[in-house]
Amino acid sequence: MPAIGPEGIECPRHIAIVGLGLIGGSLALRLRAAGVRVSAWNHRPHPYAAARAAGIDCKDSLEELVSDNPDVIVLCNPLVAMPKLLKTLKPIIDPSRTTLTDVGSVKGLVREQVHAAGITDCYVGAHPMTGNEHSGWSAADPDIFDNALWALTYDHHTEYARIVQVAGMITRGLRNTLIVIDDETHDRAASLISHMPHVVSTALINELTDNPYRNIAAALSAGSWRDMTRVALTDPDRTAAMVVENAANVEELLRNMAKRLESFADALHDDDSAAIHRFFTEGQPYRDYKAKQRTAFDTGETQTVFTTLKISADDWRRDLLDSAMRGEHIVRFTSGHHALAERQFTI
Amino acid sequence: MPAIGPEGIECPRHIAIVGLGLIGGSLALRLRAAGVRVSAWNHRPHPYAAARAAGIDCKDSLEELVSDNPDVIVLCNPLVAMPKLLKTLKPIIDPSRTTLTDVGSVKGLVREQVHAAGITDCYVGAHPMTGNEHSGWSAADPDIFDNALWALTYDHHTEYARIVQVAGMITRGLRNTLIVIDDETHDRAASLISHMPHVVSTALINELTDNPYRNIAAALSAGSWRDMTRVALTDPDRTAAMVVENAANVEELLRNMAKRLESFADALHDDDSAAIHRFFTEGQPYRDYKAKQRTAFDTGETQTVFTTLKISADDWRRDLLDSAMRGEHIVRFTSGHHALAERQFTI
Structure with missing residues (x-):
């Protein structure tokens, strides 16, 4: 665990990044800019020349990355690659010297995978609130972490010292802030402000597409429609995957929303002005x-x-x-x- | 009815505007800029000095405005003032010399009010797709009609010649385009792309406000949440009024949306990947x-x-x-x- 100085917990001295995509690459560049020792491994070596020029110690294999005993390993790989990576990590990671974390946008599922791989004890969940519509090393930019908030997540296995250690990377290495919550709260909150609204937005464009007067409706549409359907235009496969990864929470919230819409429809049907007023003041x-x-x-x-x-x-x-x-x-x-x-x- | 020249139907020669707010004021200014004779009456005379300076012939009373027998009267007053205005108009309007139209965003309700006042035969419904978050004469700007699309609406009483006459104002006086549809289609389309989505957006902020983890959810929220809830932040009283004016259509669409959300929740519950895929490809x-x-x-x-x-x-x-x-x-x-x-x- 890093020392606690006058400015709080220090940044861990050696951070290893798995996956030099948009998030992993940006993270590596920002940590390097703060003078941190950064090593990295990517499943394909195409970003290595540029990454090495930025002072990132690129490794030929995951084994090589881990055998250096970095203080923290940050998994920035796609979720689909997680089970295989964790299986490779298990026999080579030394939990007494290394803390494992990740940047996935769903925490319960990653925790299950980490648990299934048998490396629960050295793991801390993490999710930085950043990103954009691009991907890959070519889009990496340390500035995407400007003013970012991170969620660190725990379960009953998590050690406080490891939370504090990863927090050191965030607050000192990146100059970001954080909250610490359980996986389930994270995933419920994420479904409320992102996954469920993506489904609602998609339902709106489905409703329009299904309407015989769709071209007239589209002609009359303005800012409110544009804003509410923008996220339905993003890659539907990516959205579907995101929603399925957090299915139980999304399901519950969709049923809540359906009830709210039905109940307001009833209020309109009954011309119940008190209920209509209540609906519009609740928020x-x-x-x-x-x-x-x-x-x-x-x-x-x-x-x-x-x-x-x-x-x-x-x-x-x-x-x-x-x-x-x-x-x-x-x-x-x-x-x-x-x-x-x-x-x-x-x- | 105006002449049909080589550039199509001409603009009516004398257009009277009732209400010099954002829409009425902008309309009057744009018609004046096209050289059209424009008279106007506003329930309060505060915009008159500026309007007169722009060449608009401001009248002291509605009676005075109408007695001039303008070719077209455009009602740009708030919907709440409509019944009283129509009652005043009925005995003084000469349907053989004047066509009545309006700019309201709900057409069925205005038609009912026009019908109740007994002036159905000279009426054509109209709704320009323009506006912004401001209001009043001080916000009036002829440019808000740049590239605007209008919906003209009819019922079985409507005369084709009056549709063509109002179209002359739109295509030649304003250099805008138009579609011609029935009131019900207009109001269904408007509920689909505006009124119902406003309710959905409001239900989203209600769901968040009701959630014990609301501050965590808000902290994790990003662009998708911001876009989908922006319209819920606009004046809830105005939204409620708009929704109630189009209640039957909004009710039906909300029930459709509730069914879509429930059915997708079922698909998530059953892990029915075919249904999930279908939902994301429908639109x-x-x-x-x-x-x-x-x-x-x-x-x-x-x-x-x-x-x-x-x-x-x-x-x-x-x-x-x-x-x-x-x-x-x-x-x-x-x-x-x-x-x-x-x-x-x-x-």
């Missing part, structure tokens, strides 16, 4: 939250309020989850089971 | 249509294909609706029951 706390964010942005008032978290040794999971639920983003872990967090606007 | 014709539009825009290839419509005297409603369904936008009505239309990409 007011969210509108207020967005208005506060907007005002702060427009006026340039940062109003950053810091708070010190005392994290209990036994109940650190609950303490960190509660902090995330209060809308706090951790800026750094400090000594003696403390962390410094920034308070965000809340809903 | 492919719409994705292809947007891709064609995008490519044409990116390459600057306009590829405008014109077609001449022969409109039968008896079945003009069907002929014009069919044209709209084929994705044609009318550029001008020409002599002998013909029109020139631009073919758009279709779904």
Whole structure:
């Protein structure tokens, strides 16, 4: 575990990246720019010349990467490659010297795969809130991590020290912030703000495509339609895969949404103005939250309020989850089971 | 009825505007810029000095506006003011000399109000696809009509000659295009691409607000969530009013959407990969249509294909609706029951 200095936990000294795509490549470049020792392995060596020129120590095999005993290995490979990679890792990783993490957008499934491979104990889940529509090393750009928030995830096996260690990479190596939550909360939240809305957006274009007056409707459409269907235009196979990886949560939320739409349809049918009014005021706390964010942005008032978290040794999971639920983003872990967090606007 | 010249039907010579707000003001300014005689009445005279400076003949009363026998009166007042205005108009409008139209975003309801006031025969429904988040004369700008498409609407009372007359204002006075459809098709299309999606967007923010992990979800949210909930942040009272004005159509579409979401939830539950695949390919014709539009825009290839419509005297409603369904936008009505239309990409 890295030392805790006056600026909180240090960045681990040697970080190994598996997969030099958009995220892995950007991560490697940003860590190098912060002076961290970075090694990497990619399933094909085509990015190696450019990566080596940027000071990244590219390895010929996964075995070679792992045998160096890096402090942290970050799996940035596609999810489909995960089971095979983990199987290769298992006999060669030394959990007493290395922590394993990843950047996948679904945490429960990765945890299951890590567990199935028998390397649960040295694993910490991670998901950086960044990315764009591009992919591959050629799109790698350290700036995609500017102001990024990470979710680190745990289950009952996870060791607190490893959370703090990966947090060091995030807060010092990348100058990012983080929240610490359980896998299930992560996956539920991701289905709420991304996976389920992708399905809803797709249902909208299906409804239009199915309508005999579709060309008239499309001719009359404006900004609201364009905004609500933009994500339905992205690669449907990628969306389908993403939704299936988080199926149980998406299913539950879709049923909730269907109930909300049916219930509002009933209110319209019955001309129930009280129910209609209720429907349109229910989300007011969210509108207020967005208005506060907007005002702060427009006026340039940062109003950053810091708070010190005392994290209990036994109940650190609950303490960190509660902090995330209060809308706090951790800026750094400090000594003696403390962390410094920034308070965000809340809903 | 205006003359039909070599460039098709002329613009009516004298157009009266009721309500100098964003739409009415912009319309008046654009018609003036085209050299059309424009008179106007506003329920409060505050825009009159500026409007007069722009050559708009502002009247002290609705009676005074109407007694001049303008060729076309365009109602640009808020929907709530409609019944009272129509009652005032009824005894003073001369249907043999004046055609009445409006710019409301729901056509069935306006038609009912016009019918209730007993002035059905001289009425043509109209809805320009323009506007922005501002309102009032101070926001009026003739450029908001650049490249605007109008929907003109009919019922079984509507006279073809009045459709052509209002089309003259649109194609020659404003240099816009139009489609001609029945009220119900208009209102169904509008509910599909605007009113129902507004409800869906609102249901999304309600779902988030209701979730105990809402602050975590909001922290993890990115572009897809932002796009899909933007319209839920607009004035909920205005949205509620808009939805209620088109209640039956919105109700039906919400029930369709609820069924689509439930059925996809079932597919996820059953891990039915064929059904999941089907859901994600159903809207492919719409994705292809947007891709064609995008490519044409990116390459600057306009590829405008014109077609001449022969409109039968008896079945003009069907002929014009069919044209709209084929994705044609009318550029001008020409002599002998013909029109020139631009073919758009279709779904």
